Amino acid sequence: MSITEGKYAASMDMWPLQGKQFTRIYPFFDNLKEGRLTTTKCKDCGTLSFPPRGVICPECLSENLEWVDLPTKGTALSVTYEEVGVPIGFETPLVHAMVDLGGVLTLFSRIKDCPMGALNVGDEVKLVVFPVDPQPFDGKKGEDNVIQRVFFCFEKA
């Protein structure tokens, strides 16, 4: 649109805001850039949360949280191939699998670069981290006012 041409609108951005200025779970994205899938664990009651929590443990409400690594390899417990109606920005088929991360966590995740039938129940999958659109923000003149972003999904191991 003419008045917003060249402007960044977070309301039209499907990726999460990243960077210390914008989210209290910024370590998740920093760790992801190093190829690590991490989340928060409560040091008081031991509850592992996903998604990671920026403020408190939802179980006991403690603020005493630590970042822990999750397995980056898992097993597909179920696989779906979406053949029609895939949202803009995603490939068709859009593949999802219920991924068992070594018994630590079960994630319903996208499977990247997966043609019809290529992934089956019982197959191994591994974490894949990929860059997504950078996030511009209003900053001081001369400052680097763009945050480089990443996100993750899984692919056949």
Added chain:
Amino acid sequence: MRNVCVIAGGQNLWGVRQATQRDMIQEAGKACFEDNPIIKNKDIDGFIVGACHTERCSFQTHLAPQAAECLGIKPVNLCCRVELLCATGSTGIIVADAMIRSGKADVVMVVGVEKLYMPQRWEIPFSELGTCDHEFDCTNGMGLPPPAFATVAQQHMKLYGTTEEQLAMVAVKNRRNGLNNKKGQMQKAITLEEAMSSRTIVRPLKLTDCCPVTDGGAAIILACEEKAKDLTDKPLVYIRGSAQGTQHQMSANFNNGVWSTWDTLRIVGEQAYKHARVTPKDINVAQTHDCFTISEIVEVEELGFCKKGEGGPFVQEGKSDFGGLVPVNTDGGLLSCGHPFGGTGIRQGIEIMHQLRGDAVKQVEGARIGLTHNLSGLISAHTVLIYGRDME
């Protein structure tokens, strides 16, 4: 506590509409007032609007005053919006019920509306990326939820032997029920063969296993029993009880990956039955959330109409059809009527109102107790209302 009655209800034509959100609020409101000409807009002292994507698709917040204004309603006790995605409409009814029951308002209108079709179609699935956990599910392309319900279906088939034919039978039944529903989106019956050969969306779900994307609105008026007696000449329909609950939002926290069991619905159903002082055996007619055919199969199990795992045979043996144990989705359900998120729960309440008044398009003879159910999000929240011709 006071008793609460449903005294009017109506909806506009649902489908791909050449109308704005505000147009559809006017259409739904008009249909509701036409259902019961004794009630005037000036009788309404509480007003609730339900809409999910009003900011996203109509760039309009603070919707309740706008909706009241365009219907000539000047509430003095309550004027607000509610939102719980697919259960938005029934959430509005629960809030209105509580307001009236407690004496905070006497006559409350709930209008539910959803405007989803945009000039370019790509925007619909894009906007839906805000409906699951935006940061962690939607980034995986999870918005409109066929992959999640396909997973439910795969697990249900593996655990209980449910078949693709049984899924298709839900679609055939609900399309047949909605055939003469002049406000519905589909209004077209299908054969089992047509359902079985429709194109795959996400295996095992085919096109006819999925409800469509819908523009639409619906409105309902509730009143305290005392006022209701003056404001309608039709049989009174009471809200006997309701319950609503959630145990997760993100996919990662849904029942350790066992998605064919919906504990939250079982718990919420039991809670609603307790409040209404009835059991599943007492339900004469039900509108359950058939966003996908597999949904209705799991719902009749968790609501206690049959044993866990027997939802497939339940539809196959005609137990959810007219003449069966509990006719389910008698107006066509979401599969036939369509599913404008704000409107669906209200449409279900209106159908139960007609069934209990005895003036439904497809009538369950002698129905005295009816149930509505919505699920919302990634099978995250469940909402159940129980209506009756009397309170005892």
